[in-house]
Amino acid sequence: MRTLVVGDIHGGLKALIQVLNKVEVTEDDTLIFVGDYVDGWSEAAQVIAFLTALSEKINCIFIKGNHDVWCENWLETGHVDATWYMHGGKETMDSYNGFSKEEKNMHLTFFKNMPLYYIDDDNRLFIHAGFTSMHGVEKEVFKATYYFDRTLWEMALTMSKDIKEDSLLFPNRLKHYSEIFIGHTPTTNFGFSVPTKAANVWNVDTGAAFKGKLSVMDVNTKAFFQSDALPSLYPNEMGRNKV
Template identity: 50%
Template sequence: MTKTFVIGDIHGGLRALHQVLERSQATKNDTLIFLGDYVDGWSESPQVINFIIELSKKQPCVFIRGNHDELLLNYLKTNDYNQEWFKHGGQSTIDAYEKVSHATRLEHIDFLENQLKDYYLDEQNRLFIHAGFTNVNGIAFEYFPKLFYWDRTLWETALSLNPMLTKENPYYPKRFTLYNEIYLGHTPTTRINETIPINKACVWNIDTGAAFHGPLTIFNVNSKEYWQSEPLPQLYPNEKGRN
């Protein structure tokens, strides 16, 4: 029986990605859904993209667009960036791409521009998205597509929701009635002092802080089992990651 795995924000941590794929024993017949933010943080952002491009040639993969991936695309196309990106992981990525060939840069531009999805909705009405959405009628009605990879209100609402509320209650957020499950990243669970996937309402947050001091997580969406890498500072002891 084939499995579906979802993988949290990698942020340039290729060593962690190798670990979780090995520990989960995912096979080439299983589907891998990546929630975005492949880059920015640790030193191997280009290598992460190289690896997942090759991985997608061997097994089913779905690649979601993260905000850091969009920022990298802009840099690769224009050679320009804003200081906020530079301070929040962009510097390590810029440094890494100085060692990358022009042909590889073009390949990565193509990947970031044409292979990433704003979201993925499967046949079981499970939504996979990097950050969230704000329209109460769902993703198809979102007026501001950038929110798919920048929004934090969906997760913040899930965290603050009274668990005693039922879906029939008029105070229950309509956004949480649209999909059977929602899988996202973007806002690390380390912000609530956790380093494991967290479930609130129908939302699963799989970003366990790999950009900072947490591990990378791979999660079986059917069984709800998960596997984690070592904390990223242990895998990159001579680097700082994102502060």
């Protein structure tokens, strides 16, 4: 029985299928997705259809990311956020061509049911981006922080490896959880092509929206699996590399 955390997919269905095959997922596994299922590559709607079917066979927890919030709003209201459109929204809207109103409503329900974070029985926090409250994720005032924050990861990266959790210098907001698993800010922005740890924060977004790979990591053993780089799977597309 494994608990597996899955990085940001960004419409890359080919990468998702490839890496899950490498993992050899079984019905005994739990999959925790840290958000951003859409926006980037051309199969966003197909990713959602695949995940809804997968969740009927395997225990899945789907955390909501900022791109998912934008897509949810579009499915519900028809409003096209200008920022969203430029950052993968156009490709997501195009991917819904041929989907019925009923199918779109099913996807809307899928998005609406996503939690903003998840804490497991071992006090491990799974969240898309981060939080800022020194009192823990439950005390966050602005909920959008859960899917937009980058300061948690930036703070963790700047910490010396000599600073232990019992040190007065260890940030209070990190002390609430045994480990924190995030996406949102690609590790490739900092020169890392694999899931990366800083303090007690694990970042599993390895740049699948851009030129990187999609990663899945066993949260207990820290063994990880990766797809091919997304541009090689979608050679006639740019993903979010156009941004």
